[in-house]
Amino acid sequence: MKVIITENYEELSKVTANIFAAAIKENPSIKLGLATGSTPVGLYEELVEMYKNNEVDFSEVITFNLDEYVGLDKTNENSYNYFMHENLFNHVNLKKENINLPDGMSSTIEQSLIDYQLKIENLGGIDLQIDGLGENGHIGFNEPDSALKLNAHVTPLTESTIQANSRFFDTIEEVPTSAITLGMGNIFASKAIIIIANGAHKAKAVNALVNSTEVTTQNPSTFLKLHPNVTVIVDKEAAKLL
Ligand code: F6R
Numbered sequence: 572m573k574v575i576i577t578e579n580y581e582e583l584s585k586v587t588a589n590i591f592a593a594a595i596k597e598n599p600s601i602k603l604g605l606a607t608g609s610t611p612v613g614l615y616e617e618l619v620e621m622y623k624n625n626e627v628d629f630s631e632v633i634t635f636n637l638d639e640y641v642g643l644d645k646t647n648e649n650s651y652n653y654f655m656h657e658n659l660f661n662h663v664n665l666k667k668e669n670i671n672l673p674d675g676m677s678s679t680i681e682q683s684l685i686d687y688q689l690k691i692e693n694l695g696g697i698d699l700q701i702d703g704l705g706e707n708g709h710i711g712f713n714e715p716d717s718a719l720k721l722n723a724h725v726t727p728l729t730e731s732t733i734q735a736n737s738r739f740f741d742t743i744e745e746v747p748t749s750a751i752t753l754g755m756g757n758i759f760a761s762k763a764i765i766i767i768a769n770g771a772h773k774a775k776a777v778n779a780l781v782n783s784t785e786v787t788t789q790n791p792s793t794f795l796k797l798h799p800n801v802t803v804i805v806d807k808e809a810a811k812l813l
Pocket of ligand 1: 605606607608609610611637638702703704705706709710711712
């Protein structure tokens with residue numbers, strides 16, 4: 572596991588965007604695994620800026636998002652579909668047909684998840700996966716539990732995740748209580764994984780990810796220690812317990 576500590580959030584976003592841009596240049600039809608939340612907002616801003624400056628071309632890139640709330644339509648401002656369009660997709664030359672997200676409104680969710688995973692597999696798998704880090708160590712929405720799921724699934728969100736995500740909603744009651752997420756097996760099948768985290772509130776989680784000497788389902792991020800190509804990029808604040 573490679574660890575990069577940056578001065579601040581801006582540098583974290585720039586360093587990560589440079590890795591993305593280089594990977595896209597090397598493989599223009601790269602399959603990117605994308606995430607939402609606060610942490611990657613700066614990364615997406617940087618990528619949009621690079622696109623505007625002709626430094627990166629998304630015309631052949633294919634994207635798969637990690638997760639989506641159950642029950643939120645893509646027109647809902649809190650859906651991850653909406654977030655991705657607002658923060659990245661609407662501003663770069665990604666082809667519509669190359670954008671993939673789990674469908675939180677599907678009436679046949681189980682089948683739609685099988686299809687989603689098959690599409691990833693048939694295209695050769697995700698080359699580069701980005702994700703933030705839950706304060707409780709969740710990866711995607713693979714929440715701490717007595718066992719972790721390998722495949723894409725619907726999961727109830729833990730109280731702490733609902734609390735953490737309520738900042739985006741008017742009231743906590745509006746936060747969906749379940750979500751679709753790719754499973755740990757899907758995430759592990761990615762050829763390279765980058766985890767980004769910033770701010771003192773992530774310091775404990777970052778310390779557990781980097782320094783714990785055991786893997787435990789009670790902290791899903793610790794399983795990343797077993798993956799051969801993981802880079803953790805954190806700002807000074809998030810790195811303060813390392
Ligand atoms: C979102 C996702 C989540 C977030 C995590 C951190 O697609 O996969 O695991 O990365 O909850 O969220 P933020 O970045 O808002 O602190």
